[in-house]
Amino acid sequence: MALHRLAGKPAPRSLLVNIPRLVTSYYSRKPDVTDPAQKVTFGTSGHRGSSFKNSFNEDHVLAVSQAICQFRKSKNITGPLFMGMDTHALSEPALASALEVFAANGMTVMIQEGLGYTPTPVISHAILTYNRSQTSGLADGVVITPSHNPPDNGGLKYNPPHGGPADTETTSFIEDRANDILGEGNKDVRRTPFEKAISSDTTHEYDYIGPYTEDLANIxxxxxxxxxxxxxxxxxxxxxxxxxxxxxxxxxxxxxxxxxxxxxxxxxxxxxxxxxxxxxxxxxxxxxxxxxxxxxxxxxxxxxxxxxxxxxxxxxxxxxxxxxxxxxxxxxxx
Structure with missing residues (x-):
């Protein structure tokens, strides 16, 4: 591949994504479930895509979130779900959508204080720290991020109780179930309005920064x-x-x-x-x-x-x- 003329240079405005249009597409566009490119597809423990391409829209997040609820139930995972997001434009809308589903399903969810941003390793740390003293009622986590993907992308990763990326058995369950839910028009999705979800007795603000910072001295x-x-x-x-x-x-x-x-x-x-x-x-x-x-x-x-x-x-x-x-x-x- 020939080196692009702009390689290594500051990004010109012409390359920048239109954020209002991107977020509008997240809510307004619907995936075509007959198109494989618009289905839920788990890579490294998560689904990623762009709302411009109908591969990461609200319907995807709702379906994946409901599938995660069903996976937790099938594995008797009853502890809190530690939830974070990165700073991609689609991450906050996706966190809101996912929280609406988790709250409606009665899941205890821990979110960063003030809806702050939380790196993936910090969610893993929170899961492991909580589970260290548990023999049952184990915690797991979700990170709303497409990792290093471009700015028009969104993503959702699931971390099981061991804290790391989900294995293929887990991702296959969530992917298959999410696509079944999408194919049925998301009628199986349980959902409550965001205002109720964020103020629910099952949703809690959590200090992710302090415990992670202090624990650095142990490694x-x-x-x-x-x-x-x-x-x-x-x-x-x-x-x-x-x-x-x-x-x-x-x-x-x-x-x-x-x-x-x-x-x-x-x-x-x-x-x-x-x-x-x-x-x-x-x-x-x-x-x-x-x-x-x-x-x-x-x-x-x-x-x-x-x-x-x-x-x-x-x-x-x-x-x-x-x-x-x-x-x-x-x-x-x-």
Whole structure:
């Protein structure tokens, strides 16, 4: 593939997605259940798509959410469901749709305080922390995210009680049942209005930031990191990690400079990837050109994609650029 003329350059306005139109499409457009491209299709533990292509619309989220309720019942999963979302434009509408279904089905749901953003690893941490002391009534989780997919995408991942990505048996159950529900016009979906769902006795705000931040000391020697006096640069890349870096810096006494505090669902702060598209690909030196451009300001820098299940760490900027270019060249040969 030839390198696009905009690769590594700031995204022009002509590439930015129309967010009002995207969200309108989420609610107004209906999938054609006879078209395989518009059905529920689980990849890495979740369904992803775009409301412009009728592959991620409200009907999909309602059907998947009801299928998750039925899966939990079949496996006798009765503990709380830890729920988070990233900063993609479709994530908040999808969270609202899913919560309407979960509340109507009487599920206990834990959401971030103030409808804040929650990275995927934080949901996994909450599940594992809760289940550590449980022999029954285990918790599971849902993350509303299409991961590093482009800004017009939405997604919904299911994490079972072990905290990690769902296995194929689980995803096949949810995918098949969701498509059956879609095919029947979502008549089996139980749903309550969002205002009732968010204020329901089964919906609870939860502090995801504090417990996760404190627990970092159990896997990393934060005292040594603090004593090293490193000047650390962080670009959350508009993602769900934004609210975590300041508490981490305060709690452990780290010199962290968050260089980009923008939450922009158009990804307008990104540089363009090699094919001329905007995406959050931490393996691409073109998408990460902004982070690589910080080479003279910090001892080490981090960039996180939207739901934090990928990151790029930069220490020697010349070496990391060469490594990423070599990685891209190797992929082109496969």
């Amino acid at each position: 990393l020697d934060m005292e040594i990191i603090a004593k090293a006096g490193l000047k650390i640069g962080v670009d959350p890349l508009g993602g769900a990690a934004l609210g975590f870096w300041d508490p981490i810096a305060r709690w452990f006494g780290l010199d962290i400079d968050v260089v980009n505090r923008a939450i922009d669902p158009t990804f307008g702060f990104m540089t363009v990837d090699k094919d001329g598209k905007i995406r959050m690909d931490c393996s691409s030196p073109y998408a990460m050109a902004g982070l690589i451009g910080l080479k003279d300001n910090f001892d080490i820098a981090f960039g996180n994609e939207y739901d934090l299940d990928q990151e790029v760490e930069v220490e020697d900027f010349d070496e990391i650029t060469s490594a990423l270019e070599a990685y891209e060249a190797k992929k082109a040969l496969i």
